[in-house]
Amino acid sequence: MKRYLLLLVFLLLPTTAALADEFRPALLEITEKEPGSFAITWKTPLTKGRRLALEPILPEALEQLGPTSTRQIGDSLIDQSRWRGDTETLVGTSIGIRGLRSTPIDVIIQLDLMDGSEHSAILRSTTPEWTIPPRSTPWTVAASYWKIGTIHILEGFDHLLFVLALILIVPGWWMLVKTITAFTLAHSVTLALATLGVVNMPGPPTEAVIALSILFLAVEIIHSREGRITLTETYPWLVSLSFGLVHGLGFAGALSEVGLPESDIPLALLMFNVGVETGQLLFVGVVVAIREFIKRIPLSWPQESWRVLPYAIGGTASFWVIQRVAGFT
Numbered sequence: 001m002k003r004y005l006l007l008l009v010f011l012l013l014p015t016t017a018a019l020a021d022e023f024r025p026a027l028l029e030i031t032e033k034e035p036g037s038f039a040i041t042w043k044t045p046l047t048k049g050r051r052l053a054l055e056p057i058l059p060e061a062l063e064q065l066g067p068t069s070t071r072q073i074g075d076s077l078i079d080q081s082r083w084r085g086d087t088e089t090l091v092g093t094s095i096g097i098r099g100l101r102s103t104p105i106d107v108i109i110q111l112d113l114m115d116g117s118e119h120s121a122i123l124r125s126t127t128p129e130w131t132i133p134p135r136s137t138p139w140t141v142a143a144s145y146w147k148i149g150t151i152h153i154l155e156g157f158d159h160l161l162f163v164l165a166l167i168l169i170v171p172g173w174w175m176l177v178k179t180i181t182a183f184t185l186a187h188s189v190t191l192a193l194a195t196l197g198v199v200n201m202p203g204p205p206t207e208a209v210i211a212l213s214i215l216f217l218a219v220e221i222i223h224s225r226e227g228r229i230t231l232t233e234t235y236p237w238l239v240s241l242s243f244g245l246v247h248g249l250g251f252a253g254a255l256s257e258v259g260l261p262e263s264d265i266p267l268a269l270l271m272f273n274v275g276v277e278t279g280q281l282l283f284v285g286v287v288v289a290i291r292e293f294i295k296r297i298p299l300s301w302p303q304e305s306w307r308v309l310p311y312a313i314g315g316t317a318s319f320w321v322i323q324r325v326a327g328f329t
Helices: 002-018 138-155 157-169 173-195 203-225 236-258 262-295 305-326
Strands: 026-034 037-047 055-057 063-073 076-084 094-098 107-112 118-123 129-131
Touching: 026 094, 094 107, 094 118, 107 236, 118 129, 118 138, 118 262, 138 157, 138 236, 138 262, 157 173, 157 203, 157 236, 157 262, 157 305, 173 236, 173 262, 203 236, 203 305, 236 262
Parallel strands: 026 107
Antiparallel strands: 026 037, 037 076, 055 094, 063 076, 094 129, 107 118
């Protein structure tokens, strides 16, 4: 039976490993430096060393001044250019991304104007265009960053795998609630501190430690089911609190890719965090519902079938650890 379980894990590993990419959206930043003068930054992640086939479609009211400068920073390409145009004519026009309909990636748009108004939007394959509104409001900022946070956690497969592992090992509903709450509080603290510049930790080591936290829980699940005393079962809130601090740094790294509107930093940070919690609660609810449904299926499961999930989680986490450590520069 163990040989078949190991075979299943290794069959699943390429699929789960393919989901290991970080939340790395493309970013289009348009900043009005002087009346009618715009600096435009177009940042796209590299995939297997190649640039994505995406291109901004800007309003006709904008005219480029001079050539575009391109440089590579880490695994991203950054185009910078200068443009001119009448700010008033931008309102009501559209910004689009050519090639987005066939590319599974999010594009974050940041538009900062001299009058103090700041706009944010998310473009996806289903909505590759955005119409510039007359003026942003706190509500639009809140809605935008709530959406960014929700999307991030639902596409952050490493964070979800950690939460799944907690659900599998923590005994009892009330203890699970306290454990998830501790995880939430911890990553909320480090998310805020890192975003505001109080704490700083390089991204690659952070991502590697996040993968290690998942591997640790996978081993804990196996030991627990084998009858051994585990740290996570004894002090689940302490484990989730400790690793939650590291996961918060990972969330901050994702948020730094997007940036925060200078006039609404507290609101944007709060709503990004609320979005993360929204997605996390949705995930927990779905997993718990599936678990309860499976319990009610009148089937006789193989004795060793419980090993499938922790082995799959551990195998995937091991792959991430190796991948992320190998990426250190």
